[in-house]
Amino acid sequence: MCGRFALTASTDQTAAFLGVGELEAFPARYNIAPTQPILMAVAAPSRPPGSNLPDREAQLVRWGLVPGWVKDMRGFPLLFNARSEEAAIKPSFRSAMRHRRALVPASGFYEWCQNGPAKGQAYWIRPRHGGLIAFAGLMETWAGADGSEIDTGAMLTVAANAALASIHHRMPVVIEEQDFARWLDCRGQEPRDVSDLLKAAHADFFEAIPVSGRVNKVSNMGPEVQEPVAVDEEKQGTLASKTSDDQQMSLF
Incomplete structure (x- = not known):
């Protein structure tokens, strides 16, 4: 699951990473939530x-x-996530999966521990190597009866890897840079042709940093939401040894 994420790279860095040419300037965003652009x-x-x-x-x-x-x-x-295992066949996502696959640039994402003594603890999950990553996304344009149009999107998720499963049983799909072109090629690559990209990042790709409950509030949008906090050793030990169950936590 991915219900909050951040994009804190500069506009030029983001444009170069995605290969999209110039972008209109935008500020760093530390706490992006569903319904937001x-x-x-x-x-x-x-x-x-x-x-x-x-x-x-x-x-x-x-x-x-x-x-x-x-x-x-x-x-x-509110469909802000799509399960990658069923995106190609589920009515809500299959058209976008076939015709409008996308990349979502990010600096990392947030997750909340589901179980045990550490339940509710928020984590800032970022790539160990730093820099930008791209989540697998789907885009759909919705047209209203009055002729108005809204571009909308969701992120694809997959079963979490061994390192993150003790926090949450789902995680966003990361598309590696060398696979950008293939993922976006909806003319030449059908969903079955890119299904191999819908996998969890390897276990040492991300690091999970405990952060405070500030991130729970959408109105908290500054870098302070990523400041590390101490976690009780007993809770941390339980979290490290516990495997994920099949329940999903609601963030809202």
Whole structure:
């Protein structure tokens, strides 16, 4: 599961990482939550031969996918995550999985421990090597009866790896940089052709840092939400030795 994440890299770093050309300047964001706008990179329309335009383009979308067949989005549940195991067949996601796969740039994400004495403890989970990562995303444009359109999106999740399973049983799918082009190629790559990319990052890819409950509030948007806190040794020991069960925690 991924219900909060951060993007704190500079605009130029993010554009270079995604290969999308120039981006409009944006501030560091330390506590991004569903329904807020998020940046996604998608494959650009076909370019004429000899064009110097990038093969990808960036879009701001509402985090919370709404399928095109929904009549009234006000009563539709907030789909900010999609289970990768069923995205190609589930009605809410299969069209986007086939036609509108995307990349979501991030500096890391937050998760809350589900079980045991440490239940409720928040963690800032970031790549050990630092820098940017890209989560697997899906994009869908929803059209209202009045002709208005809203670009919406969700992140794909997978069963957590051994290092994070004691915190939560799901984690976002990370697309490696060498696989960006294949993941985004919805013309030449069907969902079955990219299914091998829908896997958990290796166990030592991320590090989990305990942080305070400040991150629980969407209104707390500064770097202080990532400040490490001490965790009781007994709780930490239980967390390290405990395996995940099959329950999912609600963040809201």
